[in-house]
Amino acid sequence: MNKKTIPLSGLHSGASAVIHSVEGEGHVFARKLTVLGILPGKPVRKISGSAGGPIVFEIGGITLALGRNIAGRILVIPD
Amino acid sequence: METILLTGNPNVGKSAVFSRITGTDVISSNYPGTTVTLTKGSVKFAGRAFSVVDVPGTYCLEPSCRAEEISCAAINDGDAVLYVHVLDSTALERNLFFALELLELNKPVIFALNKYDIARRHGIAINAGLLAEKLGAPVVPFVAVTGEGITELKREIEKAVSGAQTAAREKIPDGEKWNRIGEISRAAQTIRHKHPSAWEELEELSIRPATGLPLAGLVLLLGFAGVRFCAEGLINFALDPLYAKFYLPAVTGALSFLPDGTIRTVLLGAQSSDFGLLTQAVHIALIEVFSYVLAFYCFLSLLEDTGYLARVAVLLDRVMHKVGLHGIGSIPVIMGMGCKIPGILAARVLETRRERLIALALTLLLTPCISQSALIVGALGKMGMRYVLTVFAVLAAFGLVAAAALAKMTKGNAAEIFLEIPPYRWPVWIMFFSKLRLRVKEYVAEAVPMIMAGILIISVAEATGIVAVAVKLFAWPVTHILGLPAETVPVIALGFMRKDIAVALLLPFNLSGGQLVIASVFLSMYMPCAATLLIMLREAGARDTALIVVLNLTAAVTAGALLNIFYTLL
Numbered sequence: 074m075n076k077k078t079i080p081l082s083g084l085h086s087g088a089s090a091v092i093h094s095v096e097g098e099g100h101v102f103a104r105k106l107t108v109l110g111i112l113p114g115k116p117v118r119k120i121s122g123s124a125g126g127p128i129v130f131e132i133g134g135i136t137l138a139l140g141r142n143i144a145g146r147i148l149v150i151p152d
Numbered sequence: 153m154e155t156i157l158l159t160g161n162p163n164v165g166k167s168a169v170f171s172r173i174t175g176t177d178v179i180s181s182n183y184p185g186t187t188v189t190l191t192k193g194s195v196k197f198a199g200r201a202f203s204v205v206d207v208p209g210t211y212c213l214e215p216s217c218r219a220e221e222i223s224c225a226a227i228n229d230g231d232a233v234l235y236v237h238v239l240d241s242t243a244l245e246r247n248l249f250f251a252l253e254l255l256e257l258n259k260p261v262i263f264a265l266n267k268y269d270i271a272r273r274h275g276i277a278i279n280a281g282l283l284a285e286k287l288g289a290p291v292v293p294f295v296a297v298t299g300e301g302i303t304e305l306k307r308e309i310e311k312a313v314s315g316a317q318t319a320a321r322e323k324i325p326d327g328e329k330w331n332r333i334g335e336i337s338r339a340a341q342t343i344r345h346k347h348p349s350a351w352e353e354l355e356e357l358s359i360r361p362a363t364g365l366p367l368a369g370l371v372l373l374l375g376f377a378g379v380r381f382c383a384e385g386l387i388n389f390a391l392d393p394l395y396a397k398f399y400l401p402a403v404t405g406a407l408s409f410l411p412d413g414t415i416r417t418v419l420l421g422a423q424s425s426d427f428g429l430l431t432q433a434v435h436i437a438l439i440e441v442f443s444y445v446l447a448f449y450c451f452l453s454l455l456e457d458t459g460y461l462a463r464v465a466v467l468l469d470r471v472m473h474k475v476g477l478h479g480i481g482s483i484p485v486i487m488g489m490g491c492k493i494p495g496i497l498a499a500r501v502l503e504t505r506r507e508r509l510i511a512l513a514l515t516l517l518l519t520p521c522i523s524q525s526a527l528i529v530g531a532l533g534k535m536g537m538r539y540v541l542t543v544f545a546v547l548a549a550f551g552l553v554a555a556a557a558l559a560k561m562t563k564g565n566a567a568e569i570f571l572e573i574p575p576y577r578w579p580v581w582i583m584f585f586s587k588l589r590l591r592v593k594e595y596v597a598e599a600v601p602m603i604m605a606g607i608l609i610i611s612v613a614e615a616t617g618i619v620a621v622a623v624k625l626f627a628w629p630v631t632h633i634l635g636l637p638a639e640t641v642p643v644i645a646l647g648f649m650r651k652d653i654a655v656a657l658l659l660p661f662n663l664s665g666g667q668l669v670i671a672s673v674f675l676s677m678y679m680p681c682a683a684t685l686l687i688m689l690r691e692a693g694a695r696d697t698a699l700i701v702v703l704n705l706t707a708a709v710t711a712g713a714l715l716n717i718f719y720t721l722l
Contacts, residue, residue, distance in 0.1 A: 086360065105216040105570070107326055108249050110333075121360040127469045127479065127569050129359050134243050136355070136575075138466040140478065140568020 081119065081139075081147040082128050089118045090149035097146045106147075109137070117149060153194065153203045155231050156309070159223075159254060160238035161247050162209030163574050165266045167191070168296035168583055169238050170206040173305070190226060197306070198314045202233075213253050217570075219501040227254070234312050235261045236305075241271035241278055241293075242575070244341055248333040251287065255321050260312045261289045264305055268293040270577075275344035283340040288321060297580040351576045358460070359573065364467050371460065375451045380529065382450070383443040391439040403430050418611050427607050427657065436527070436656050437603045442595070444526035448490050449591045457579035461486065462571065469569050475552065476559030477502070478569040481511045488515035490522045491595070492684040496691055503567045509696050510558050512688065513703055518551030519544065520676040523599065523652035528672045531655060535665040543672045546715065550677065550707045558703065598683065599650070606649040610642060610657070633709060634670050635716035637661060647675040649682055666719030670712050677708035 078093045092115050095106055106112070110133045120136065122128035128144035130137060139147075158173070160166045170176070174193030191206040210223040227235075237254055239247045254261055265280060284291040290308045294301035324332055357363045403420075407430075410416040421428030455461045461483065469479030480501060488495025495515040502508045520528060520543075532539040613619045619642045626645075627638035636644075640661060647654035654675050663671065679701060680688060688697045 101214075101216050104214060104326070105211070107330075108211045108216075109572075110246060110249070110330060112330060120356050121364075123361065125470055125473075126361055127466055129466065129573070133245055135246050136359075136573040138359075138469070138479070138569055138571045138573055140469075140570065143568050143570065 077150050078148040079151065080145045081117065081130065081149050082122060082141050082144040084119045084149060084151060086119055086121050086123065088151055089116060090151045091116050093148045093150050095147050102143075109135075111137075111147065153201055154233045154313070156195075156202050156204045156234045156236060156313075157227060157232040158204060158206045158236050158238065159227055159250075160209055161211055161240065161250055162572065164209065164238045164240040164247065165296045166206055166209060166238045168580075169236070169264055169266060169294065170204065171583075171586065172296055172299055172302050173236075173309075174204050190222065198310045200313070202313070205232075210250070212250050213257075217501075218503050227257075230257075232259065234309065235259055236264055236309065237261055238264045238266050238294075241265050241268045242274060242276060244271075244276075244278060245333055245337050248336060249329055252324060252329050252332065255287065255289065256323050258321060262305070262308050262312055263287065263289060263291040264294040264296075264301070265291055266294045266296050268301070269295045269298075277342045277344075279340050283336070286336045286339055297583060355576055359463050359466060361467065361470075364463065368464055368467050371455075375455070379444065379447040379451050383447040383526065386443040386447070387439055391443060395435060395439055399434070400431065414615070418608070427610075429604055429607055432656075433603055433607045433653075436653060437600045438596075440530055440656075441523045441526050441599070441652050442592075444522050444529075445490070445595045446588075446592055448522040449588055452486070452490055453584055453587055453591075454579060455486075457577070457584055459574040459576045462573050466569065466571065466573065473566055475514065475555040476510050476562075476564070476566050477507055477514070477555075478566050480569060480571065481507065481514070484511050484515045485518055488521070489519045489525075490591075492516060492521055492680060493687050496684065496687050500691065504564060505696070506559075506562045506564045507566065508692065509562065509699070510555050512692060512696070513558050513700055514551055514555040516680055516684070516700065516704060517554050517677055517707060518548055520547065520651065520672075521681075523595075523650070524655060524672075524676060527652045527655040531659055532665065532668055532672065535668070539665045539669050542669050543676075546669075546673050546711055547676055550673075550711050554703055554707045599652075602650050602683070603653050606646055606653045609649070610646055613642060633716065634674060634712040635720065636663070636667055636671055640671065644671070644675060644678075647681070648679050651675050651681055664719075666715070666722070670715045670719070673715060674708050674712040677704055677711060679704060 081090070084090055092111065092113050094113055095103065095111070115132060118131045120129040120131060122130075122141070122144065125141065127138045127140055130139075158166050158170050170191065170193065174195050176193045189208070193204050195202055195204050205226065207226050208219065208223045210220040210227075213224055213227060215221040215224040235254060235257075237251055239251060251263065263283070265278060265283070268278070271278065278293075280291045280293050290312075292301055292305045292308055294305060358367055407416070407420060410419070417428070419428055419430050421431050427433055455464070464486070465479040465482050467479070468482040472479055472481045483501075484495040484498040487498045492515060496512060499508050499511040499515065502511055519525070528543055529540055532543065610619075613622075622645060623638050623641045626641045630636050630641050630644070631638050640658060643654050643657045646657065655672060658668065658671055679685070685697070685701075688700065692700070
């Protein structure tokens with residue numbers, strides 16, 4: 074893992090980042106992310122996600138809410 | 153009949169486009185997953201009859217969750233002669249992945265560029281001609297809520313169904329689709345960036361737990377107070393006076409020829425404590441309950457159409473995890489505050505059997521349906537609001553405990569939420585009222601005959617002596633465990649048909665406040681009503697339905713017994 078990459082769940086609310094990679098297996102999961110455009114190189118902005126709740130972020134003009142574990146598998150490089 | 157499929161991502165306005173094309177009322181809301189079944193309508197194009205099918209929104213041709221399975225199966229079926237694919241102009245890019253996949257099926261496709269007006273207001277300009285060229289299929293700018301573009305869309309459909317097959321299109325590998333999407337949107341779309349609007353600021357404030365949770369509490373509190381205020385206002389200042397001044401004299405006058413006897417009693421009710429089919433039953437069904445149904449669905453529709461309900465689901469995610477569900481599990485529960493049937497149907501979108509089971513239990517137990525709530529408020533409100541609050545608090549507590557117990561008993565982890573949150577939007581009033589009309593119509597069509605039948609059954613049961621037998625059979629548990637008079641047994645049994653009518657029929661017994669609390673709680677929990685039970689059998693199967701019924705009955709007896717002890721000690 075690159076030194077600068079952190080999971081999306083660890084990003085501060087309000088901070089922007091660029092997706093580095095997506096960890097984990099599962100064709101369905103990987104495809105769902107691809108379909109939504111959650112791909113390496115795409116910019117994201119975290120809106121909220123603290124204290125055990127879901128992670129809410131903006132990507133490509135849409136707002137998504139993801140469970141913490143899923144969001145933890147998306148690695149980003151903070152801006 | 154030939155089939156035209158209406159497809160698209162979730163929440164792009166397919167249902168609104170459907171109702172424009174077919175002229176049918178449908179339920180559409182501002183959150184993904186409103187349509188959980190295939191809705192069909194028929195329409196004539198070029199002199200031929202077509203079946204138009206509204207396919208629940210999905211992101212691509214391969215299902216990634218249960219909710220998408222029906223959709224993907226319908227789309228891949230290969231029967232359709234034409235696909236009308238709805239695109240959301242305000243988020244074109246995220247819609248194009250599915251659009252590209254659909255084109256690869258090599259079937260005729262027409263794109264309806266919906267929400268064209270909103271996109272324009274947001275500074276997004278889409279060149280439909282260029283987009284059509286890039287996609288290789290007709291593109292029609294469309295505003296489903298006003299119907300702008302419908303003539304053009306129908307003309308394109310006529311053209312497509314009268315020939316002009318599409319040429320084979322190239323397949324683009326998944327990995328390259330996004331490059332292609334970037335290319336298409338750069339060519340056909342220009343975006344003028346604007347400062348975040350007040351709406352967008354509110355969007356973020358309302359989803360961050362620190363500000364969002366207090367806001368949600370306030371919204372719900374004001375909402376339910378508003379429901380009560382509007383419903384009581386409607387009853388006291390409009391419907392009740394109409395009933396007393398016009399309806400009652402008219403109906404008693406018209407039937408004055410009836411001699412005293414059973415028929416007269418059944419129809420008109422002999423004394424004030426009797427329930428005449430044409431008097432008190434009408435009053436309950438069309439005045440007391442109707443007003444609450446109307447007010448509640450206004451509020452629920454507002455929550456749905458503005459996009460707030462999706463945010464509530466996200467905010468409640470953490471709490472729902474405590475009972476083995478994720479945030480989406482709150483949607484059936486909230487729907488169930490109105491009527492349990494749509495609540496149970498809404499539980500379909502949950503992934504596993506375990507989650508659906510917990511959601512069903514929670515939906516049934518956490519609150520009464522609005523019909524019963526209306527009469528609980530009506531009956532107990534007069535004796536003091538603390539009784540009303542006790543009923544709702546006890547139900548909520550038992551609902552949560554039962555769901556948590558069920559989560560403990562069944563193995564498994566809650567799936568995680570994966571939800572696209574729609575932007576805030578003003579409700580589109582024509583759609584709002586169309587949905588409201590549909591829901592109120594459903595209530596009138598289903599509940600009113602059931603209320604009438606319930607009253608008829610209890611009159612017959614009383615006349616034939618069935619009541620006396622039932623009273624004997626259940627007198628002990630009802631008097632000793634629940635502390636209610638044995639004569640209430642048939643009324644409680646009738647709760648299986650309609651819970652609202654059962655609450656109303658308790659009033660002539662002159663129960664104490666505590667007894668009414670016990671009876672209301674017990675009626676709400678002990679069994680789902682007959683209509684709900686039938687739907688649940690279909691949705692969850694006999695085994696899970698039996699499990700839920702046992703859970704309900706256990707919770708009801710426990711709650712009733714504890715309340716009885718509490719009020720006796722008091």
